[in-house]
Amino acid sequence: MRLEKLIGERFKEKPADCVIDSHALMVKGGYIKYMSNGIYSSYMPLKRITRKIEQIIREEMDNIDGQEVQFPVVMPAALWDESGRYEGIGDELLRFTDRNNTKMVLGMTHEEAAVHMVREYAQSYNKYPFMIYQFQTKFRDEARPRAGLIRVREFTMKDAYSFHTNQEDLEQYYDRCFKAYKRIFERTGIPEVVSVASDSGMMGGSISHEFMLLTSAGEDSIAICQECDFRANMEAAEFISNIKNNSESSLLEKIFTPNIHTIEDICEFLGDKTCNSCKAVVYQKNSDDSYVVVFIRGDLDINETKLVNFLGEQIHPAVITDESGLNAGYIGPIGLHINNKAIVLYDKSLENRNNLSCGANEEEYHYKGLDMSRDVPHAQFHDFAKIQEGGICPHCQKKAIHISRGIEVGNIFQLGDKYTKSMNMKYADKNGEQQTPIMGCYGIGIGRLAASVCEAHHDEYGPIWPKAIAPWHIHICAVRADDEEIKLFADKLYNKLQEENIEVIYDDRHVSAGVMFADADLLGVPLRVIVSPRNMKQGIVELVSRDKTLNKQVKLDEAFDSIIKSLDQI
């Protein structure tokens, strides 16, 4: 490929609205073209990268007995009705009607399609286990697309679905896939990706892992223990409280607290710490606006994802009306009365606590001396609190939690029977009894993976693509290609490399060395070969690796062999 003919714009200036480096570099380097919010076209260099990534993933999926198939992008809503997700998922599921007024959706994931594909086929135990996977365009109508290819609305995903007759078999396969994922990230050049325990969210099921590239540019937060191997995303990391009970419970006492509306103010008023208070956080369900009141230790925050997953439905911060029966600013667990339907929940941080302050559900009054066991005897406690930097590890119990940022580059889920049951997939076991199979699912976003590699491997001038996924392997810069000798030598080298099926991009434009090298930096090709008048005079060419670890001069007549050798070493 001659660079002169390569379509795409490359420029020096940092593009506007790019919050992370990989986004800026992919715009500057002519990899992506913005079309609409969260929607991009890809130029040739990115397409070459993503095709190589896909081939690596394909090999690893085939290696764990996956069968490549394809599901449609556009699916009938009726299929998503079967699993309950047509109603269950929010606005990120794009819904529309076709010309016959049939309700359709754009696939954002394909569990329903996978079950649809195999439920007639896999009606006997001896067909199991099996795994099917695809590479397909997905659309997810994100509210806030951001960071270039990291969070888009349209993307290509490798999604895989495995089917099993029992949990042990699922777990064995899950482990094989886990290892395949590790190999995929190693082969694509980001072996530093870590797995973290995660929450299954809308996917259903129980055990799941996310694969995270730890980087400050990431949009996800992860709790990592610095003493043991505990790693989990925020909603999967249990908050552990280290506050013990006061030895003796005081009496419950209602006190007059005029003009005091926040938990901080009441604690200050009482000369106590906020961790010795019980605050109320109020939400409403999206479905019917009924109230959800969560009591939690005064110094903690709710992790809303934990709450959503507990409830199994979406919520939003409450608007507390006069008709609700709630006394905003004075809500507490004793004497709480809510008009109409409502749910009251208690965070584990309050379990067994005593001598707490809290609202009295009465204008201008609070309680002090609250004893949860004594005063709220029927409360059940669940984990809703957000884990914090320096917090206690739920695994080794040491105070060693560090909150890191990361990009999720893959995920794997043990789905259980969520889809097979709701969609009525059955098989006959050895005894001829009808059973419900269970599933696992396994995803990797291709564009996001490419962007993550760029995020992990770049300098201020451009990406440093690992050889396995680089758009080309050799980048020839013929500085002063208007010089006949230069041009002749560079042309010969280019042709020879092409004949040997080496992936080479050739820059013989009549531009300055500065422009040439800047463009080469943006294309991030592993090995650069510089043919220039100065080098020619010395009878050499320069070989420089993009990551600067290699920089050598080789004789003209040894150039080809030396390039091949250097490429092998990279």
Added chain:
Amino acid sequence: MRLEKLIGERFKEKPADCVIDSHALMVKGGYIKYMSNGIYSSYMPLKRITRKIEQIIREEMDNIDGQEVQFPVVMPAALWDESGRYEGIGDELLRFTDRNNTKMVLGMTHEEAAVHMVREYAQSYNKYPFMIYQFQTKFRDEARPRAGLIRVREFTMKDAYSFHTNQEDLEQYYDRCFKAYKRIFERTGIPEVVSVASDSGMMGGSISHEFMLLTSAGEDSIAICQECDFRANMEAAEFISNIKNNSESSLLEKIFTPNIHTIEDICEFLGDKTCNSCKAVVYQKNSDDSYVVVFIRGDLDINETKLVNFLGEQIHPAVITDESGLNAGYIGPIGLHINNKAIVLYDKSLENRNNLSCGANEEEYHYKGLDMSRDVPHAQFHDFAKIQEGGICPHCQKKAIHISRGIEVGNIFQLGDKYTKSMNMKYADKNGEQQTPIMGCYGIGIGRLAASVCEAHHDEYGPIWPKAIAPWHIHICAVRADDEEIKLFADKLYNKLQEENIEVIYDDRHVSAGVMFADADLLGVPLRVIVSPRNMKQGIVELVSRDKTLNKQVKLDEAFDSIIKSLDQI
């Protein structure tokens, strides 16, 4: 791959609702799974076939300097507004709004996206010419999907777009692409595909060709001259009339024709042939229901696509109301009066004709002796008539037109400046003047191509896949794999072939030879290797090609070498 593990249902019965063989065989053979009207999932065998087809196409596109890129499936309506197609295309363009109420479309073709990708890049003449292409999912909301993968709503397409500064350059490139298409059809196993001149329809532009697999199962009609090389689709084939004028024009005479409403009746009444009459065919525009009256020779039919293309908008058969001013059954060119907006058109078959009968625009009256030049002096004549079997070739003028059926497997268009002009794409020429570039576009539907190969190469038992796109190359049938000796030998052969990277599918199920061979027929793999007790006893294995041209017995210890050799010969 062990056949036992291959996902998909294969069965004997002919599936319902399959009008063509490729559809029935792809359903029976476990290639496709119906999900919704015109929407299918693909199982592994088809996915392997389409990936091979894509790779062949990719090589040929790269070979004519194409750059592989990718455009989105979901695009903003605003982009399609720029070209005018957001309004211009009918219901087959799927329109919807996203969560922010932004109007979007599902890409059924990507001219707008191609211009969007390059219009900032290609602002100087020295960037030209270039071609970009992609493989991408498309959605086209067909009113009547049919014939399996032949006419679907969702499909994968290779679409390519070339950009040029002048017509000569476009034509040269068009010719290169034409040849690449011929190679693609040869390499995928259907060299019998012919090119036919076509009409550009909604794509705009002038010169275009369709590539047709001629088969009675096709849904398109093609006019082919049996005397010269003229081939065109119906709307691109000009109707040539061979009726000469009568020597002398009679007087125009109004005659009383009670209860005569059709052109056949009036001709019978006058004792004349229908070809000596001028009939009216009336349509209404979809946009505003205004009337379009077309006069044509009484024995001919209108090709509605010709008419739509002439008008540049959609039409439907007219409902003639009392208020219209039209006298249904008596419409003629003389004294025609239509209330409100209307268009009156004349087919070329009437040009210079005389002594015709026609309606008199008056209840129960017709004219005879109509002379077009004398009585309708301002009429302009265009080609709207449908070409007929046995008709005159517009190229060699011989009466040798044959109407064939075919499947369109590809098309190429010279688009001219339709998109670049409307979307305001410009470049500076050598003199610094702003110019509008011109485009070509080039499409191949991947699934339809696979189905067409099946249509061209199958027997009653299944597809006969050409080696270049077959899902596997070798199909081992181990008949009676419960016999230890059989199993041992077949396993060894399977492993050895796999080690040598031969694509092999291995059937060691405990099923009858009949079931085994039926499944092998449905999978259509080029070379079958039969290991069976009877063969073993004779110390041989059988090699049989799917197309029956090869059938030989080889010694056990020569089996591997012989398989490799036979495969090379296929």
